[in-house]
Amino acid sequence: MGGEYTAAVPTAPEPSDSLPDNALVLALDAASPIVSVAVGRGGSALAVRSVELRKSSERLLGLIDEVLSEAGAGVRDVAAMVALAGPGSFTGLRVGLATVLGCHQAIGVRAAAVPTLPVLALSSELETGTVWAVVDAIRGEWFAQPFRLAPGEAPEALAEPRLLASDELLAEAPETLVGFGLGRLPGEAGRRIVPAELASAALRLVALSPPIWDAAGLTRPLYLRAPEVSEPRPRPPIGAGTSSGVTP
Numbered sequence: 234m235g236g237e238y239t240a241a242v243p244t245a246p247e248p249s250d251s252l253p254d255n256a257l258v259l260a261l262d263a264a265s266p267i268v269s270v271a272v273g274r275g276g277s278a279l280a281v282r283s284v285e286l287r288k289s290s291e292r293l294l295g296l297i298d299e300v301l302s303e304a305g306a307g308v309r310d311v312a313a314m315v316a317l318a319g320p321g322s323f324t325g326l327r328v329g330l331a332t333v334l335g336c337h338q339a340i341g342v343r344a345a346a347v348p349t350l351p352v353l354a355l356s357s358e359l360e361t362g363t364v365w366a367v368v369d370a371i372r373g374e375w376f377a378q379p380f381r382l383a384p385g386e387a388p389e390a391l392a393e394p395r396l397l398a399s400d401e402l403l404a405e406a407p408e409t410l411v412g413f414g415l416g417r418l419p420g421e422a423g424r425r426i427v428p429a430e431l432a433s434a435a436l437r438l439v440a441l442s443p444p445i446w447d448a449a450g451l452t453r454p455l456y457l458r459a460p461e462v463s464e465p466r467p468r469p470p471i472g473a474g475t476s477s478g479v480t481p
Contacts, residue, residue: 252343252443256312257304260435263293263329264321264349266413269430270296272304272311276440279304283430286325293332311342313446315439317431318346319455320368320376320394326454334451346450347435354380354388355441356434357411357426363391364426365406369414375402376457387442394457 252258259272269283270293280303282296301307316333319326330346337344353366359382366388368376377397380388397405399418410418411426418425428434444450 252313257306257310258436258439259311259314260432261329262317262431264325265431267430269432270300271432271436272300273436276437278433278436281433309340313343315345315347315435317349319349320457321349330451330454337448343446344448345444345446347444348455350378350394351388352431352435352438353411355438356428356431360384364409364411367410367412373399377402387438
């Protein structure tokens with residue numbers, strides 16, 4: 234289901250998989266309508282910054298500097314970095330993943346890609362029950378996945394992510410939805426939760442369920458649907474459809 238983009242093969246050595254409980258972790262989400270960066274320890278955020286997606290291209294590195302400054306740390310104090318892997322904005326995914334990959338290659342920091350949907354589920358702030366994490370896929374469609382929540386545990390996926398039309402989503406998930414842009418869904422049935430940002434929830438997910446620290450995952454964004462690219466039209470053979478004006 235994931236797509237791949239061309240990127241340099243990670244060259245920095247992979248550190249040990251285990252992280253101390255007090256390790257400083259930086260999480261980055263560059264593909265949601267609200268782009269966010271958070272830094273924290275043990276799943277608790279020390280500093281968070283967010284900005285609208287359309288303003289993020291020139292602000293992302295500045296947001297990283299800001300959260301590190303507020304936390305009283307430098308980039309070399311960070312023990313691990315994660316970027317949300319999607320689904321989400323195609324361009325935003327590539328920017329976020331490439332940013333973390335670049336830090337990994339430059340300073341050898343642990344790095345990993347984390348799927349967006351379980352982070353969304355955790356951002357609901359609900360302790361128990363079932364929640365559907367959804368991402369607007371445009372054209373009246375939604376990437377959706379149900380999760381079971383329990384105190385002190387990472388969200389448990391109850392099914393694979395699917396692409397659903399709005400009416401299909403509302404029929405299958407009539408209770409609790411969490412995601413951005415839910416106002417575009419028809420009707421008002423069920424509970425609809427719009428998170429403020431996702432980077433802080435990503436920190437909590439890493440603490441509850443540490444990822445495999447494999448930077449190669451940063452080269453595989455989870456698009457869940459192929460980017461819309463127009464195939465070039467084949468050129469007609471030279472001289473096709475024309476007349477030389479010469480009668481044999």
